[in-house]
Amino acid sequence: MIRLPLLISILLALILVPAGIAQDDAKPTIAFLRYAGTAPVTEATNGILDSLQAYGYLTAAERAALNESYDLIGENVNLLYRDAGFDLPSVNLMVEEVLDKGADAIVTITTQVAQIAVNATRDMDDPPAILFSLVTTPYTTGIADASCIKPAHVAGTQPLLSFAAYVPLVMIQNPDIQAIGTIESPDQPTSVLGSRLITQLGESLGLTVEVASAVQLADLNVAVESLLGKGVEAIVLSINPLTLQGTPVLVQLTAEYGIPLYAPVIQQVYRGATxxxxxxxxxxxxxxxxxLLHAYLSGEVDLADIAINQSSSFGVAINLDTAAEQGIEISEALLARANFVIEDGQRAAGAASDLGDPDAAQDMTLEERLAADREFLAALECTPEIIAEQQAALDAADG
Structure with a gap:
């Protein structure tokens, strides 16, 4: 079922935005599609929109107006802005709508949106460019076969998940722990992959790992009770839109039973993850x-020649308020690894170095930005040798 807020926003867009929005050849039309306004998605959204302002596509006034998530008929660009509100069927509607409007490029945030957009445009004779962000599993979801073996109109960036550093934290907090549990949503590829990695890594540490399934928010209570009935001493979440949305519910349940809640997205500490x-x-x-979008729009690159980017970062945050509610004392060893903590509702620096200012990139001049772009894009070039090597690896895996 299509959620009412999304339907209303689409109807308003049809009423308020002229039918010719995508037909103005003087400026590009960019469709901006995201699955939901979670903290990571909001940060990525701000990074995109701030950069579009820095490149000159958006004026300061236009950038401020976009905080309200309306479509924009701008001086230099038209934006079609859509959010599915965690409703997967609505993603299909969003993609169909912006294709009907003739978008020149589609910027997608999260795996679900990118997968649907790529599948919808894969067989088009002249597809719009698709630039994706926050896609954690581009290869297991069919978005691409390898970083350089992908649809010619697709490029993007993949955050690498550090489960090998994440899962062992349970033993740093509690060296005597014997069993952990995780929650898997079978309809979410990132969740399935994450629960598999948590299971493999947990078992390699000598832990018993229990898995419970949940496909909607109402399932979380039953999932947690199932895990607790099997004797788990901590719940270790994977990347999953459902558990991200349901973090407050999980925090309440774990507080009632006195076990910690681990989350693989550092921003979840603000929503109560221990x-x-x-x-x-x-x-x-x-x-x-x-x-990537600017390089495409300015004609500097052919997306077919650009590899999917991979990014790495890892930080640790602890919510001491939640720990107190759960009756848990955080170990000194884990506190020593924290980049920041939440205490009395406020963020404070941890023992480890703080994570810095994410807006620092916006302090560059345009000349500095463009020079950095050229260096970045050169490192992503898909040479014939790289393509041949990746294809050979794929062929060997199939054989």
Whole structure:
């Protein structure tokens, strides 16, 4: 079922935006599609929009107006702005709509949106460019076969998930722990991959790992009770839109039973996760997506010749308020690894170095930005040798 807020926004767009928005040849029309306004997605969104302003596509007034998520008929660009509100069927509607409007480029945030957009345009004779951000599993979801073996109209950036650094934190917090649990949504590829990695890594550490399934918010209570019934001493989440949306519910349940909640998205600490650890450079991922978009719109690159970017970062954050509610004392060893903590509702620096200012990239002059772009794009060039090597690896894996 299409959610009412999305339907209303689409109807308003049809009423308020002239039918010819995508027909103005003097300026490009960019469709901006995202799955939901979670903290990581919001950071990536800000990175994209701030960069579009820095490149001169958006004026300061236009950038400020976009904070309200309306479509824009701008001086230098038209934007079609859509958010599915965690409703997967609505993503199909969004993609169909912007294709009907003739978007020149589609910027997608999260795996679900990118996968649907790529599949919808794969067989088109003249597809719009698709630039994706925050796609954690581009290869297992069919978006691409390898970084340089992909549809010619597709490029993007992949945040690498550091499960090998994330899962062992449970033993740093509690060296005597015996069993952990995780929640898997079978309809979410990132969740399935994450639960598999958590299971493999947990078992390699000598832990028993229990998995419970959940496909909607109402399932979370049953999933947690199932895990607790099997004796788990901590819940370790994977990347999953459902558990991200349901973090407050999970925090309440774990507080009732006195076990910690681990989350792989560092921003989840603000929503109450006891320990959140993982990739944190979401703003930068938006900057990278905008960099690829600008290079495409300015004619500097052919997306077919650009590899999918990979980004790495890892940070640890601890919510001491949640730990107190759960009756848990955070170990000194884990506190020593924290980049920041939440205490009395406020962020404070941890023992490890803070994560810095994500907006620093916006302090560059345009000349500095363009020079950095050229260096960045040169490192992503798909040479014939790289393509041949990747194809040979794929052939060997199939054989």
């Amino acid at each position: 320990i959140a650890a993982g990739f944190y450079s979401f703003y930068d991922e938006g900057v990278i997506a905008a960099r």
